[in-house]
Structures are given as structure tokens and as C-alpha cells.
Amino acid sequence: MNARTLEKLNKQFGNGILESNEFRGELAVVVPPEKIVEVCRFLKEDPDLRFEMLADLFGLDMYSPVKRFGVVYNLYSLKNHHRIRIKTFVEESHPHVQTVTGVWSTANWHERETFDMFGIVFDGHPDLRRIYMPDEFEHYPLRKDFPLMGIPGSLYLPKK
Amino acid sequence: MGLESALGDSLMLSKLEDAINWCRKNSLFPMPMGISCCAIEMMAFAGPRFDSSRFGSEVFRFSPRQADVMIVAGTTTYKMARVVRKIYDQMPDPKWVIAMGACTSSGGMYRTYSVVQGIDQFLPVDLYVAGCPPRPDNLLHALITLQQKIQRRESKGSTLALAGDFPQHKPKPPVVA
Numbered sequence: 001m002n003a004r005t006l007e008k009l010n011k012q013f014g015n016g017i018l019e020s021n022e023f024r025g026e027l028a029v030v031v032p033p034e035k036i037v038e039v040c041r042f043l044k045e046d047p048d049l050r051f052e053m054l055a056d057l058f059g060l061d062m063y064s065p066v067k068r069f070g071v072v073y074n075l076y077s078l079k080n081h082h083r084i085r086i087k088t089f090v091e092e093s094h095p096h097v098q099t100v101t102g103v104w105s106t107a108n109w110h111e112r113e114t115f116d117m118f119g120i121v122f123d124g125h126p127d128l129r130r131i132y133m134p135d136e137f138e139h140y141p142l143r144k145d146f147p148l149m150g151i152p153g154s155l156y157l158p159k160k
Numbered sequence: 161m162g163l164e165s166a167l168g169d170s171l172m173l174s175k176l177e178d179a180i181n182w183c184r185k186n187s188l189f190p191m192p193m194g195i196s197c198c199a200i201e202m203m204a205f206a207g208p209r210f211d212s213s214r215f216g217s218e219v220f221r222f223s224p225r226q227a228d229v230m231i232v233a234g235t236t237t238y239k240m241a242r243v244v245r246k247i248y249d250q251m252p253d254p255k256w257v258i259a260m261g262a263c264t265s266s267g268g269m270y271r272t273y274s275v276v277q278g279i280d281q282f283l284p285v286d287l288y289v290a291g292c293p294p295r296p297d298n299l300l301h302a303l304i305t306l307q308q309k310i311q312r313r314e315s316k317g318s319t320l321a322l323a324g325d326f327p328q329h330k331p332k333p334p335v336v337a
Binding site: 132133134141146147148149150151155156157158159160 | 238239241242245246271272273274276280281282283284
């Protein structure tokens with residue numbers, strides 16, 4: 001199944017697939033951020049593959065000078081009982097990825113979470129607000145350069 | 161005492177403030193501030209097996225306007241802290257606070273940016289209950305201890321409405337992380 005999925009992806013997108021690896025039977029594919037919506041839509045709508053379920057979507061901070069932030073999409077095919085992982089990486093200077101809310105509406109809150117925690121902006125998202133932290137909070141807590149105990153005074157606490 | 165012997169067994173003399181405090185301590189209406197898993201033990205504390213009513217704690221009131229003691233049971237995040245404070249401010253005086261469990265008292269195992277490291281940073285706490293979560297008997301013990309504090313006029317509570325002269329509560333400086 002992994003081989004068939006990869007073959008179909010390669011056939012559809014040619015050298016648009018940057019990298020792929022298989023570890024313990026799980027296929028992971030790296031695609032450029034501008035292709036992510038196309039790839040996701042293809043994987044969902046292809047009659048053979050049918051990755052209809054976005055099991056999870058989350059961010060990564062590689063803390064590297066180039067391609068610092070990543071977004072990972074875990075997909076599940078109900079028809080084939082099969083999983084695939086899609087990754088895409090963006091630069092720190094321009095952390096923008098196209099939204100996949102048009103493909104799976106469940107991505108709405110997942111993308112809000114990723115935005116809240118990593119500051120990755122999902123272009124075209126219908127309602128990109130913070131989901132966990134208060135609206136007025138100015139930092140991104142899951143970035144590697146954020147201190148564990150937070151930044152003193154950055155969160156409001158009522159007076160005693 | 162000449163007066164008491166003259167009155168016989170029909171009357172008992174006491175200070176007015178002691179009588180008022182005796183009334184107050186035996187009808188504490190808790191405000192359940194169940195934020196996480198400690199709330200399960202808090203429910204057992206009120207339920208038939210542990211039955212806090214035996215000790216004069218009455219029913220849980222889900223409106224802060226009808227409650228005397230707020231039991232803060234669970235991990236208090238910064239985002240929740242403003243809600244907890246708002247509810248506390250709506251309670252009528254005199255009022256007391258029990259910090260139930262490790263998270264509420266000190267942040268517990270959540271040593272992280274989002275969790276307040278002890279609710280005494282924004283509330284006047286009367287009692288801290290140890291445990292993760294504390295057993296219901298532990299909370300019962302806290303209730304009885306709070307009652308004793310009220311009777312002895314030691315409780316911080318709210319200084320304005322309490323009977324008797326209470327030393328003004330001086331807040332400790334917040335724990336610096």
C-alpha cells in the first residue's frame with residue numbers, strides 16, 4: 001500500500017515530492033508548502049487512496065537556521081485502513097502555509113492550535129485566532145526559545 | 161459566677177461574636193470550584209459515603225452568591241485564574257478559600273508557563289490540603305480545621321464582615337519562579 005501511494009504521488013506531482021521515507025511500515029512524505037493543499041486534496045479524493053480522515057495536524061520547531069518550522073499532517077484512509085504522514089517545512093522569516101480547512105474542516109481547530117503554539121500562519125484560514133492562550137498573549141509557547149516557566153508579566157493574573 | 165447560678169440551667173452566657181462564629185462555622189455552604197481531577201474527590205466528600213453534611217457543611221451551592229467557602233479543586237491556569245477570581249469576588253462576606261490538592265496549592269507537577277504556581281498569588285487562602293488528589297477524608301479534615309479556625313477567630317476570611325477583631329490579613333509575597 002505504501003509503495004502504491006508513493007507511486008501515485010510521484011506520478012501526479014513528479015519532482016514535487018521532495019523526500020520520502022518508510023520506517024516500520026509507515027510512509028512519510030515531505031512536500032513544499034505551496035503544494036500542500038494540492039497534495040492533500042489528491043490524497044483525499046483519489047478513488048483508490050481515499051485518505052478521508054485528517055487524524056492530526058501539528059507543528060514542529062526544528063530550531064535550525066533554515067527550514068525552522070514544520071507542519072505535519074497525519075492522514076488515515078478508512079477504506080484501506082492505512083496511514084500516511086505528510087510534512088512540510090517553512091522558513092522562520094516567513095512562516096506561512098496554505099490552510100487545508102477547505103479539504104478537511106477538522107483542520108480548523110488544529111491549525112488554530114498550531115498557530116497559537118508555534119506562530120505558524122495558515123493563509124486562507126476562516127478564523128485564525130488563538131485557541132488555548134488568552135487573546136492578548138504575545139508569545140508562542142512551544143517554540144524552543146520560549147522559557148519553560150514563561151515570560152514574567154506576559155500573562156494577566158488578578159490582584160490579590 | 162453569681163449571675164449564672166441565679167439563672168439556673170435555663171440560660172447560657174457567651175460572647176456575641178462567639179455565638180455568631182458558632183453559627184457560621186456550622187453552616188458553611190461550599191462553592192465547588194472543580195477545575196480538574198480533585199473535583200472527583202470533592203464530589204465524594206459531599207456524597208453519601210463521606211457525607212460532609214455530618215459536619216455542618218451543608219449542600220454545595222453552584223451560585224457564588226449563596227456560598228461561604230470556595231473549594232478550589234484542580235490545576236488553575238492563568239486563563240482560569242481570572243474566572244476563579246471573578247467568582248470569588250461575587251461571594252458575599254464573610255468568605256473562605258480552601259486550596260485543595262498539590263496543583264492548587266503550589267502548581268504541583270505542572271511546573272510550566274501556563275499554570276499559576278499556587279492560587280495564593282491571587283486569592284487569600286485559608287487552608288491548603290495536601291495530596292494528589294487528596295482523599296475525601298483529607299478534605300473533611302480541612303473542613304473541620306477551617307471550622308476550628310472560624311471559631312477561634314483566626315480565619316483570614318474577609319475581615320470586614322466577621323464578628324470580633326481579626327488581625328488584618330497580610331499577603332505573603334508571591335513565589336518567584
